[in-house]
Amino acid sequence: MxxxxxxxxxxxxxxxxxxxxxxxxxxxxxxxxxxxxxxxxxxxxxxENSFDNNHQKLGPALCGAMWVQALIGFFRPSKGNIRSTWYFLHWFFGTSPSLVGIINIYTGLKAYHDKTSSTAIWAIGRCSQLWDNNID
Incomplete structure (x- = not known):
């Protein structure tokens, strides 16, 4: 008991x-x-967004993927065969923006470097990444 x-x-x-x-x-x-x-x-x-570099193109795509993931979340089907497809799409549109967002940070740093020819921000970004990887 x-x-x-x-x-x-x-x-x-x-x-x-x-x-x-x-x-x-x-x-x-x-x-x-x-x-x-x-x-x-x-x-x-x-x-002014001229969309002349990858950073400016990826930003709206990330925002769109975020909204697609939210809309898919509202249309969750009841249990059945289609639920696994729904789960995969919801997971994909929720997880892929994280990876693409990290890539977008580096494309933004590269675009800033190309526009200003400044190496300081690039060096700070690389050093912070190396420092973060050595914490573990």
Whole structure:
């Protein structure tokens, strides 16, 4: 009897942790989506985007992928065969912007270097990356 009560308590604890994690995930998604949308609006209004380098092309693509991931999240199907396809698409559009965003940082640093011929920001970026890799 004691063992059954322990399993019930652990199941309730697991469920509350899952609910907490899901709530945190929803909050961070809404917050990052809002910040990214505000960033995109400010950039469109205040800067001239000629889209002549890869950094300027990847930025709107990242914002679009973020919105596609959010829209896919709203149309989650009930359990069945199509759910695995939905899960893959939701995961792909949620994970790939992270990798492409890291690439976009370096294309932005290269575009800044090409535009200004300044090596200081490039050196700082490379040193911070090397320092970050040596922390582990």
């Amino acid at each position: 004691v063992d059954a009560k322990l399993h019930i308590k652990l199941a309730i604890l697991d469920y509350s942790i899952i609910c907490l994690f899901f709530s945190f995930n929803v909050f961070t998604d809404i917050f990052s989506g809002s910040v990214d949308t505000i960033r995109a609006v400010v950039l469109i209004k205040n800067f």
